[in-house]
Amino acid sequence: MTSQPNALEIEDLVMHFGPVRAVDGVSLTIAAGRVTALVGESGSGKSTVGRCVVRLVEPTAGVVRIAGTDVTHLSRRQLRPHRDAVSIVFQDPAASLDPRMLVGEIVAEPLRLAGRRVPRREREARVAPQLERVGLRAEVARRYPHELSGGQRQRVSIARALVSEPMLLIADEPTSALDVSVQASVLNLLADLQRDIGFACLFITHDLSAVEYLADDIAVMYLGQLVEKGSRERIFARPAHPYTQALLAAAPVADPVRQRQRQPVLLGDDLPSALDPPSGCRFRTRCPLAFDRCATEVPRQVPIGDGMAACHLVQPDGTGPDVRTADPSEVLS
Amino acid sequence: MTTAAASTAAIVLEMRDLSVSFPTETGTVSAVDGVSLDLAAGEIVGMVGESGCGKSVTGMSIAGLLPGSARVSGSVRLNGTELVGARESALRRVRGREIAYIFQEPMTSLNPVLTVGRQIGEVLQIHERMSRRAARVRAIDLLTLVGIPSAAHRVDAYPHQLSGGMRQRVMIAMAVACGPKVLVADEPTTALDVTVQAGILQVLRDLRDRLGTSILIITHDLGVIADIADRVVVMYAGRVVERAPITDLFAHPYHRYTAGLLSASPKPGRHASTTRLAEIPGLVPVLSTQPDACTFADRCPAADARCRDSAPPLEVARGGPDHLAACWHPCATQTQEANR
Numbered sequence: 187m188t189s190q191p192n193a194l195e196i197e198d199l200v201m202h203f204g205p206v207r208a209v210d211g212v213s214l215t216i217a218a219g220r221v222t223a224l225v226g227e228s229g230s231g232k233s234t235v236g237r238c239v240v241r242l243v244e245p246t247a248g249v250v251r252i253a254g255t256d257v258t259h260l261s262r263r264q265l266r267p268h269r270d271a272v273s274i275v276f277q278d279p280a281a282s283l284d285p286r287m288l289v290g291e292i293v294a295e296p297l298r299l300a301g302r303r304v305p306r307r308e309r310e311a312r313v314a315p316q317l318e319r320v321g322l323r324a325e326v327a328r329r330y331p332h333e334l335s336g337g338q339r340q341r342v343s344i345a346r347a348l349v350s351e352p353m354l355l356i357a358d359e360p361t362s363a364l365d366v367s368v369q370a371s372v373l374n375l376l377a378d379l380q381r382d383i384g385f386a387c388l389f390i391t392h393d394l395s396a397v398e399y400l401a402d403d404i405a406v407m408y409l410g411q412l413v414e415k416g417s418r419e420r421i422f423a424r425p426a427h428p429y430t431q432a433l434l435a436a437a438p439v440a441d442p443v444r445q446r447q448r449q450p451v452l453l454g455d456d457l458p459s460a461l462d463p464p465s466g467c468r469f470r471t472r473c474p475l476a477f478d479r480c481a482t483e484v485p486r487q488v489p490i491g492d493g494m495a496a497c498h499l500v501q502p503d504g505t506g507p508d509v510r511t512a513d514p515s516e517v518l519s
Numbered sequence: 520m521t522t523a524a525a526s527t528a529a530i531v532l533e534m535r536d537l538s539v540s541f542p543t544e545t546g547t548v549s550a551v552d553g554v555s556l557d558l559a560a561g562e563i564v565g566m567v568g569e570s571g572c573g574k575s576v577t578g579m580s581i582a583g584l585l586p587g588s589a590r591v592s593g594s595v596r597l598n599g600t601e602l603v604g605a606r607e608s609a610l611r612r613v614r615g616r617e618i619a620y621i622f623q624e625p626m627t628s629l630n631p632v633l634t635v636g637r638q639i640g641e642v643l644q645i646h647e648r649m650s651r652r653a654a655r656v657r658a659i660d661l662l663t664l665v666g667i668p669s670a671a672h673r674v675d676a677y678p679h680q681l682s683g684g685m686r687q688r689v690m691i692a693m694a695v696a697c698g699p700k701v702l703v704a705d706e707p708t709t710a711l712d713v714t715v716q717a718g719i720l721q722v723l724r725d726l727r728d729r730l731g732t733s734i735l736i737i738t739h740d741l742g743v744i745a746d747i748a749d750r751v752v753v754m755y756a757g758r759v760v761e762r763a764p765i766t767d768l769f770a771h772p773y774h775r776y777t778a779g780l781l782s783a784s785p786k787p788g789r790h791a792s793t794t795r796l797a798e799i800p801g802l803v804p805v806l807s808t809q810p811d812a813c814t815f816a817d818r819c820p821a822a823d824a825r826c827r828d829s830a831p832p833l834e835v836a837r838g839g840p841d842h843l844a845a846c847w848h849p850c851a852t853q854t855q856e857a858n859r
Contacts, residue, residue, distance in 0.1 A: 227713075366569060366780055370796035377795075398785060399796070440744075442765045
């Protein structure tokens with residue numbers, strides 16, 4: 187295991203769309219077989235990171251290495267041999283499956299694109315185990331996507347993503363469009379497949395309960411930058427960055443007794459624009475603990491265990507105030 | 520505390536045996552089948568269920584917002600006045616003034632070419648016959664009420680200049696402009712981020728506390744329900760399958776569907792390496808006619824012949840006066856069942 191290259195290495199990734207600074211210096215490493223969740227609110231740039239990794243967009247700057255190969259600026263032709271190493275599952279399975287293709291064709295498509303022609307009569311034999319692996323009957327290969335339910339379609343997306351046996355799976359909000367009971371089965375399936383096959387996964391989501399269930403490590407993104415990284419256990423038990431703390435406090439738990447004992451942290455509604463992000467710490471305009479230095483100085487990344495937190499209030503030993511309990515006037519005096 | 524208060528408070532909205540069906544090319548689709556529901560003054564009732572269970576149709580029928588093709592039977596009374604079958608002109612007087620409705624997506628429900636002040640003012644000019652100037656002043660008050668900072672400035676903003684959370688606050692301001700008795704909030708936070716959601720739920724709670732508004736909040740999110748509702752109604756395939764005070768429902772779900780729903784969402788502190796999420800096998804049925812059977816029977820681990828022969832009435836399983844479930848085989852040792 188130790189000789190395997192990291193599934194994913196991102197260094198100082200920058201992705202600007204014209205004046206929009208969607209991703210602004212993100213570094214992240216996922217070791218082989220690990221599940222890292224990338225969490226953040228809409229507009230934080232988390233999906234753009236995923237799109238840069240699979241090269242749906244070419245990054246403005248920075249480096250993306252998949253299984254040890256720098257794929258950042260490869261041409262389409264040069265990229266092709268490396269396509270097998272990474273796959274993506276999107277949020278909306280209805281929009282990401284070609285409605286005119288049979289499920290069997292959809293699942294076999296990555297093999298065809300990789301130059302491994304699969305004759306039609308062999309296709310079913312090749313595709314059947316892939317479908318079974320995601321809990322679908324082999325007959326589904328002869329159906330069209332519109333004949334399937336949302337959960338079944340998402341299983342087809344997962345089967346397609348895994349047919350090339352990738353080292354890395356990008357799962358971009360794979361359960362967000364699904365009903366609760368269907369979400370459960372897709373989360374179970376991802377957990378089973380990940381354990382059995384051992385691929386690494388970048389799990390992009392805003393659903394913190396799914397993160398806690400599926401992830402080994404967590405990276406928290408705010409307005410194009412990472413504000414905290416760490417193990418699942420550490421982030422949920424001792425979140426260091428005020429934004430991570432606020433995010434955990436805001437996600438309601440499905441238990442009325444516990445939920446009503448919790449102190450809400452109200453941040454205000456206005457996520458600043460990625461066109462003109464705030465100076466210094468980008469979270470300062472919504473941070474209950476912000477002080478003068480936050481406006482003038484970009485916070486340094488304080489190492490905490492294997493991870494980090496980028497906040498002026500986090501001490502070198504990784505401790506700091508907690509916005510869920512702290513009184514802002516005391517922290518700053 | 521609010522639950523105890525609610526049981527003695529006056530009933531504002533009384534829904535009895537509401538059924539709604541829609542004719543389609545392939546036959547009639549039954550969306551709501553015999554739903555009964557009371558809303559007391561100052562009470563927040565959560566209606567929970569998955570897509571297609573009929574929760575939005577139920578909400579729209581309260582506000583008289585169903586399309587003309589809908590076939591509606593049963594009764595919806597607001598302070599004694601029947602709304603089902605009422606004339607459009609009568610409904611128009613009720614809508615906005617007595618009953619208000621908040622939609623999921625604030626961007627598509629706001630007019631992009633009018634300032635938010637004009638849109639809130641329009642409600643007041645029509646219903647309260649206010650002058651444009653007075654309406655503007657009141658609009659600023661309302662924006663302040665829903666927690667919009669520097670409301671005197673924001674009143675002249677266009678919807679696109681506001682964030683999603685701000686837009687939803689504007690929708691709420693518009694909805695409560697005439698001091699409605701009943702507010703129907705259909706997935707009011709689903710399009711929003713969690714940090715913004717917490718603020719919107721706080722606004723709804725404030726409205727109830729300050730103005731005594733009764734709120735029906737429709738959502739698929741059990742966390743939102745756990746946060747805000749006094750009572751919960753669980754819907755499945757067009758029917759109410761369980762109704763209970765908030766803590767009872769989460770502590771002792773009776774209906775197998777409720778129990779399944781509760782254990783399907785990941786619990787804090789649990790990881791895939793040690794726990795498996797409970798799945799509900801099968802699919803929500805699409806019904807042309809409501810059968811005389813339990814609609815959940817095909818997906819239920821406890822279903823037997825009786826469940827397929829006769830529909831259990833809501834009263835069949837009782838856990839106290841307010842906790843009812845429509846199930847022939849309610850969870851016996853409820854908490855263990857739900858946690859397994």
